[in-house]
Amino acid sequence: MRLHVAKGARKICDHLAQALHLSLSHVDRPCAIGGGALHPRNTNGGTALAVPTAMTTVTRNKFVDTLSKDGGAIDLSKLSKESKKALKDNGVSDAKLKAIAGQDNVIRGTKEMKLLFNYIDEFDKNGDGDSIATEKGGKTTAAGALYGALTTTTDASRAQSKSRGAKRFEGDKDLAAVADGKKTLGLGSKGESVKKVQQSLIDMGYDIPGGASGTYDKDTKAAVTHFQREMGIGKDGSIGKETLGALKHAAPAPGNKLVRSPEYDKMFADGRLDTTIAVGYDEGKAHIGETKKIVKGLKADGYTPVDYSKLSDKQRTKLGLTKDRYDPNAQYFHKTFKDPKTGKNVDNVVRLVTPGTDGKKARASFKKAMEQDEMVIYSGHARYGTGPDFDDIKKGDGNFVVDEKGNRSHSAPPSYLKKAIKGRGTDLDQLQKRPKYQMLVMSACSTDEYLHNLRGGKFPGRDHGNTDIVGTTQATWVGTGAQHVLAFTKGATQRQNQADMMSQHNKLETKYSARLSAGGHKDVKPNDGYDAFSTSGFYGNAANKEVPK
Amino acid sequence: MSDVKKIVGQIGLAGTVAFTSMGAGATELSNQISVVFDRSATERMRIAAAMKVSQSGSRDAVVPMVQALQNTKGSLKAAIRRALDELKATSVLLADLASKDPEVRQASAELLGVLQDPESLGALVQSLKDPVPGVREECATAIAKFGGAQQVQALNHVLRTDEQSDVRMAAAQALGQIDAPAAKEALREALSTEKDDFVVVFIKMGLKNGQ
Numbered sequence: 001m002r003l004h005v006a007k008g009a010r011k012i013c014d015h016l017a018q019a020l021h022l023s024l025s026h027v028d029r030p031c032a033i034g035g036g037a038l039h040p041r042n043t044n045g046g047t048a049l050a051v052p053t054a055m056t057t058v059t060r061n062k063f064v065d066t067l068s069k070d071g072g073a074i075d076l077s078k079l080s081k082e083s084k085k086a087l088k089d090n091g092v093s094d095a096k097l098k099a100i101a102g103q104d105n106v107i108r109g110t111k112e113m114k115l116l117f118n119y120i121d122e123f124d125k126n127g128d129g130d131s132i133a134t135e136k137g138g139k140t141t142a143a144g145a146l147y148g149a150l151t152t153t154t155d156a157s158r159a160q161s162k163s164r165g166a167k168r169f170e171g172d173k174d175l176a177a178v179a180d181g182k183k184t185l186g187l188g189s190k191g192e193s194v195k196k197v198q199q200s201l202i203d204m205g206y207d208i209p210g211g212a213s214g215t216y217d218k219d220t221k222a223a224v225t226h227f228q229r230e231m232g233i234g235k236d237g238s239i240g241k242e243t244l245g246a247l248k249h250a251a252p253a254p255g256n257k258l259v260r261s262p263e264y265d266k267m268f269a270d271g272r273l274d275t276t277i278a279v280g281y282d283e284g285k286a287h288i289g290e291t292k293k294i295v296k297g298l299k300a301d302g303y304t305p306v307d308y309s310k311l312s313d314k315q316r317t318k319l320g321l322t323k324d325r326y327d328p329n330a331q332y333f334h335k336t337f338k339d340p341k342t343g344k345n346v347d348n349v350v351r352l353v354t355p356g357t358d359g360k361k362a363r364a365s366f367k368k369a370m371e372q373d374e375m376v377i378y379s380g381h382a383r384y385g386t387g388p389d390f391d392d393i394k395k396g397d398g399n400f401v402v403d404e405k406g407n408r409s410h411s412a413p414p415s416y417l418k419k420a421i422k423g424r425g426t427d428l429d430q431l432q433k434r435p436k437y438q439m440l441v442m443s444a445c446s447t448d449e450y451l452h453n454l455r456g457g458k459f460p461g462r463d464h465g466n467t468d469i470v471g472t473t474q475a476t477w478v479g480t481g482a483q484h485v486l487a488f489t490k491g492a493t494q495r496q497n498q499a500d501m502m503s504q505h506n507k508l509e510t511k512y513s514a515r516l517s518a519g520g521h522k523d524v525k526p527n528d529g530y531d532a533f534s535t536s537g538f539y540g541n542a543a544n545k546e547v548p549k
Numbered sequence: 550m551s552d553v554k555k556i557v558g559q560i561g562l563a564g565t566v567a568f569t570s571m572g573a574g575a576t577e578l579s580n581q582i583s584v585v586f587d588r589s590a591t592e593r594m595r596i597a598a599a600m601k602v603s604q605s606g607s608r609d610a611v612v613p614m615v616q617a618l619q620n621t622k623g624s625l626k627a628a629i630r631r632a633l634d635e636l637k638a639t640s641v642l643l644a645d646l647a648s649k650d651p652e653v654r655q656a657s658a659e660l661l662g663v664l665q666d667p668e669s670l671g672a673l674v675q676s677l678k679d680p681v682p683g684v685r686e687e688c689a690t691a692i693a694k695f696g697g698a699q700q701v702q703a704l705n706h707v708l709r710t711d712e713q714s715d716v717r718m719a720a721a722q723a724l725g726q727i728d729a730p731a732a733k734e735a736l737r738e739a740l741s742t743e744k745d746d747f748v749v750v751f752i753k754m755g756l757k758n759g760q
Contacts, residue, residue: 284619284663285694285726292690292722295747296715305746329757331750357728357758475588478619513586 056135057126058147064113070179071161071245072154073108074116076101077465077540079153086149090123090142102232103455104464104539108249109233109242120146157249164546165251168200169193169244178244186238189216197239200251201227203549204258205499207506207531222531226473229448230536250539252546260498260535261543262468266437267374268339273348273492274320274435276330276369277485278362280380280444281355281391281398286478287380291354293482298333301490303350306332319349327351327368329361337493348493359391359398363427366390366400370440371433377441377488379481382472384413385449386421388442396420401427403453410446428457439492440469443484447471451536464537470501474532477512484508498538505533578605582613585629586620595621596628603632611641615660639666646672651681658684662691670695674703677720682713689716693723701727705735714745721748725755 058066067074076097079087087097100115101107107116117132124143126133134144158166169175174193177183185194191214198212198220206223221237228235231246239247252258267273277294279287308321308328316322319334333350351373353365366388369376383389383399385407391398394416401424406413442450448471455462455469470488484505491501509532538544584590584598599617602610615638618629642664645657658676661669676688689707692700700723707720721739724732736755743749 282619285665285696286619286663288693288722288726289659289662289690292719292751295718295750299747305750307746307749331754354754356754475620479616513588 054135054137055126055133056144057128057131057133059131060114060117063117063120063132063147064110067116067150067154068108068110068113068242068245069154070158070166071108071247071249073106073157073246073249074101074150074153075157075540076105076107080156083149083153086145090146092119092123092146098463103462103467104232104537106232106540108231108246111234112232116150120150161248164253165200166248168196168251168254169248172196175244178239179241181241184238184240185216187216187218187221190214194220197224197244197247200247203252203256204250205260205497205502207499207503219531222473226531226534229451229534230539255549256546257549259545259547260538260541261495261545262439262492262498262538263437263541263543264339264341264492264495265543267439267492268342268344268346271344271346272318272320273346273375274351274373275348275375275489275492276351276353276366276373276377277489278353278366278369278376278378278380278388278390279355279481279485280378280389281359282381282478283392284478286481287355290379290478290481290485291352294352294485295333297482297486298335298350298489301335301486303333303335303348306334306349308332319347321349325368325372327353327365329353329356329365335493340495346493348489350489353390355390355398359389359395362390363398363400367427367430370400370428370438371431372435374435374437375439375441375488375492377443377485379443379485382442382444382447382449383417384411385446386413386417387427387450388444393417394420396422396424399424399427401425402450407446407449408452410449426453426457428453428459431457431459434459434462434466436466438467440467441488442469442471443476443481443488445472445475448473448534448536455537464540468535468537468541470505470533470535472532473534476509476532480508480512498535502533502535506531509533578602578607578610581605582610582617585614585617585625592623592625595625599625599628599632603635606636608636608641611636611638612656612660614638615642615663619663633664638664639668643669643672646676651679651684654679654681654684655687658687658691662687662694665694667695670697670700674700677703677707682711682716685711686713686716686719689719689723693719693726696726696728698727698729698731701729701731701735704732705739708735708739708748709742714748717743717745717748718751721751721755725751725758728758 096119097107098105100112100119102112107113120143121129121132123146124132124141132143132147133141134147135141140148172193174183174191175196178185185197194216195212195214198208201223202208202212206226208219208223210217210219224239224243225235225237228237228243231250233242233246279291279294281287306319308326311319311321321332331352333352335348336345337348338344339346351369353362353369355362378388381389383393383406385403386399387402388400389398399421401421403426404421404424440454451469451471455467487504487508491504581598581601585595585602587595602614611633614629614633614636618626618633621629642657642661645653646661648654648657654676658673661673670692673688673691677685679685679688685707689704692704704720704723708717708724711717711720721736724736733756736752740749740752740756743752
C-alpha cells in the first residue's frame with residue numbers, strides 16, 4: 001500500500017521529530033503519516049495514536065542504482081556464506097530469487113533489480129511500495145538486512161570486475177560518461193572508447209570481422225546484440241550504462257581472452273557421449289537429401305552403424321542402449337574417440353532421428369533425446385519459433401512444441417500452423433527428466449526465438465548452469481544443414497570451444513550465402529551469415545578459462 | 550584443391566554449376582538474382598526481382614532460382630515457382646541431365662529433385678543407368694522426393710545390382726519413401742542379401758517408413 005505524505009506534513013513531522021530529539025536528516029522519505037494527520041497509519045490500514053519512529057528508507061530508484069551500478073550483479077550460484085545466511089534467516093525464497101534472475105541465475109540490470117526491489121518490499125513494513133525501511137528506531141529491519149546483504153554481494157562483484165574487465169575501461173572519459181548514463185555508444189560512434197568495447201567483445205569470443213577498428217559498425221552492433229542477449233539485458237545493440245556494466249563484469253582482464261566452452265568434462269564423465277541428431281521435415285523433401293548427407297558424413301568420419309539386435313547386454317549397457325534408453329524408432333551410430341584432454345577413450349553414440357512417415361514417432365524420439373542425451377542437435381525448420389517439427393507444417397503430430405505462440409520478434413505463425421498445434425502449450429512440460437548437463441543445438445531459422453522457453457517446462461532445474469544452447473539469429477540456408485550437423489558432432493569430440501564453434505559455423509553460412517548471392521557480384525554481402533549462430537548459457541561454465549592472448 | 554572442388558565442398562555441386570554457367574554480360578540478371586537471395590531485402594523487393602528474372606527468359610537463371618526455391622517460403626516461394634515455370638526450368642534441367650559433363654548431369658538431377666516436376670521422373674529413372682555413380686546416386690535421391698510407386702522396379706534393380714554402395718544407399722532410401730507393399734518387399738529381400746552396413750541402415754529405415 002502506498003501512502004502519500006500531504007503537503008506540509010513533512011514540516012510538521014520535522015517539528016515533531018525535533019521535539020522528540022530525533023533526526024530525520026538522513027531519511028529519504030518522512031515517516032508515514034496518512035492524510036496529513038499527525039497519526040501514523042498502521043500497516044493494517046487503521047489509525048493508531050503513536051509517536052513517530054525515526055526510519056531510514058531507501059527508494060526504489062536508489063535501490064536499483066546502488067545494486068546495478070557499474071555492472072553490479074548477484075550471481076545466485078556464487079553467493080557468499082554471509083549473504084546466503086542473511087537471505088535464509090529472513091525467509092527469502094530461493095525459488096523467487098531464481099524466478100527474478102531468470103535462466104542465467106544472475107540478477108543484473110535495471111529490469112531485474114526492479115523486480116528484486118518489489119520482492120524485498122514484501123519484507124518491508126513501511127507501507128510504501130516505492131521505498132523500503134532499512135532502519136527503524138535504530139534497528140536494522142528485515143528489508144534492511146536483505147538490502148545490506150545484497151549490497152555486499154554487488155559490491156563484491158564490482159570489486160572482482162575492477163581487477164579484470166573494468167580495468168579495460170579505466171580512465172576513458174567517454175566510457176565514464178556512458179557509465180554515468182550521460183552518453184551512449186552506437187552505430188557511427190568512433191574512437192578509442194569504441195575500440196576498447198570492440199576489443200573486449202573480441203576477447204570474449206565475439207566475431208567482429210573488421211577487428212577493433214574504433215568504428216561502431218553494423219558488425220559491432222551485431223556482436224553487442226549477441227552479448228546483450230547472453231547477458232539477459234536489453235537487446236538494442238548499443239552501449240549504454242547497463243551494457244557497459246555487464247561488459248566490465250564479463251570481460252577478462254586486459255591482455256587476456258576468455259575461452260568459453262561447453263562442459264565437456266560433464267559430457268564425457270561416464271566415458272560416453274550420448275548424441276542425438278534430429279532432422280526435421282521439409283515440405284520440399286530436402287530432409288531426404290540431408291539425411292543421406294549426414295549418414296555419409298558419419299561414415300566418412302569413422303562411425304559405424306549399431307545393430308542393436310546383435311549387441312550383448314554388456315555392450316548395450318556400455319553404449320547406453322539399455323531397455324529404458326533404447327529408441328526403436330531411431331538409427332544408431334558409434335565411434336570411439338580419444339578425449340583430447342584426458343587421453344581416455346570415449347564412445348560417441350549417435351542416435352539419428354528422421355521424420356519418416358510418422359511424425360508422432362519422431363517427436364517421441366526427440367522427447368527422449370531431450371530427456372537423456374548430453375548433446376541434441378536439431379536441423380530443420382523452426383516453424384516460426386514454435387519448435388522442431390517432424391511432419392508437414394499443416395499437421396500437428398510431429399511438432400515438438402517449444403512455444404505454441406511462436407515468434408516474438410520475427411513473423412508470426414500462419415493460421416494453419418496455429419491450428420495444428422492449438423492447445424499444446426509446450427511439449428517441454430511433458431519431459432520427465434533431464435541429463436546432468438546438456439548442450440542443445442538448434443540449427444534452423446531464427447531459433448533464438450526458442451531461447452525463452454527451452455530451459456522451461458514443468459520438470460525443474462534447467463538453467464544456464466546445466467543447459468547450454470546454440471541457436472540462430474536469422475534464416476539459415478537449407479543446403480548447409482548437414483554440414484552444420486556434422487561439424488557440431490565432430491566439434492564436440494574435439495572439445496571445440498565456443499568461439500571456434502561460432503566462427504566455423506558462421507563462416508559456413510557466410511560462404512554459402514556469398515556463393516548463392518550470385519558469385520562475387522557487387523551486391524553480395526560477404527558478411528551475410530557471419531553472425532547467424534549465437535550461444536546462450538556459456539557464461540559461468542566451469543570449463544571457461546581466462547588465458548593470456 | 551582446385552577452386553571448383555573447394556566451392557563444391559562449400560555449397561554442393563548444383564550451386565557451383567549455377568555460377569560457372571553465368572557468363573559475362575549477365576550483370577543485370579545477376580543483380581536481380583542476388584536480390585532474390587538477399588535476406589535483408591523486403592519480401593516485396595525479392596518478389597519483384599523474381600518477376601524480373603522470369604522476364605529475362607535466360608536459362609542461366611534456372612539453376613540459382615531452383616536453389617532459391619528451396620530456401621524460401623510463402624509468397625516469395627510462389628513467385629519463384631512462377632518464375633521457374635516461365636523459364637521452362639524442367640526442360641532446361643532435363644537438357645542438362647543429358648549433358649556430356651557428368652558434373653552438370655549430377656547437379657541437374659539434384660535440382661530436378663528440388664523442382665519435383667512429374668515430367669522429369671521418366672528421365673531420372675532412365676538416368677539410374679548413368680555410367681557415373683554420382684549421377685545415379687543423385688537421381689535415386691531425386692526420385693525419393695517424388696515418392697510414387699511406379700519407380701519400385703527400377704529402384705529395386707539398382708538396390709540389388711549397383712556396385713556402388715552410395716548408389717544402393719540412395720536407392721534404399723528412395724524405396725523407403727514409397728508407401729507400397731512392393732517397395733517394402735524389395736527392402737525386405739535386400740536386407741537378407743545386403744553386405745554394406747550403411748546400406749542396411751537405409752533399408753531398415755525404409756522398412757520403418759523412413760524412420
